[in-house]
Amino acid sequence: MTELICITCPKGCHLSVDEKNDYAVTGNSCPRGVEYGKSELLHPVRVVTSTVRIQGAVIPRLPVKTDKPLPKEKIFDCMELINGITAVSPVYVGQILAANILGTDVNIVAAKTL
Numbered sequence: 001m002t003e004l005i006c007i008t009c010p011k012g013c014h015l016s017v018d019e020k021n022d023y024a025v026t027g028n029s030c031p032r033g034v035e036y037g038k039s040e041l042l043h044p045v046r047v048v049t050s051t052v053r054i055q056g057a058v059i060p061r062l063p064v065k066t067d068k069p070l071p072k073e074k075i076f077d078c079m080e081l082i083n084g085i086t087a088v089s090p091v092y093v094g095q096i097l098a099a100n101i102l103g104t105d106v107n108i109v110a111a112k113t114l
């Protein structure tokens with residue numbers, strides 16, 4: 001049995017996931033907790049948020065994020081990729097700065113217009 005806190009919404013339900021019973025989830029207040037609990041043990045993913053350098057803008061860093069959750073084991077490589085990006089103003093919110101990163105269908109996008 002694995003104990004987890006669901007991070008899908010601010011309620012933060014305390015979940016128990018039973019690996020010996022087909023990853024049955026208890027403690028959830030809604031079906032998203034079941035999805036999160038199973039996914040967290042079988043294939044954990046996270047949306048990555050960070051900043052990149054930007055030239056020609058009023059501030060030196062542009063907030064960015066992945067447009068979908070990325071497998072957790074790829075987060076370190078994702079951060080290296082993000083550290084290598086320099087955007088040039090103007091950049092618009094949602095604009096793709098790196099497409100299909102690390103062999104996935106995940107993009108790094110601007111989280112702010114600058």
Ligand code: SF4
Binds near residue numbers: 032
């Ligand atoms: S189980 Fe549902 S209500 Fe509870 S934290 Fe997760 S998403 Fe929110």
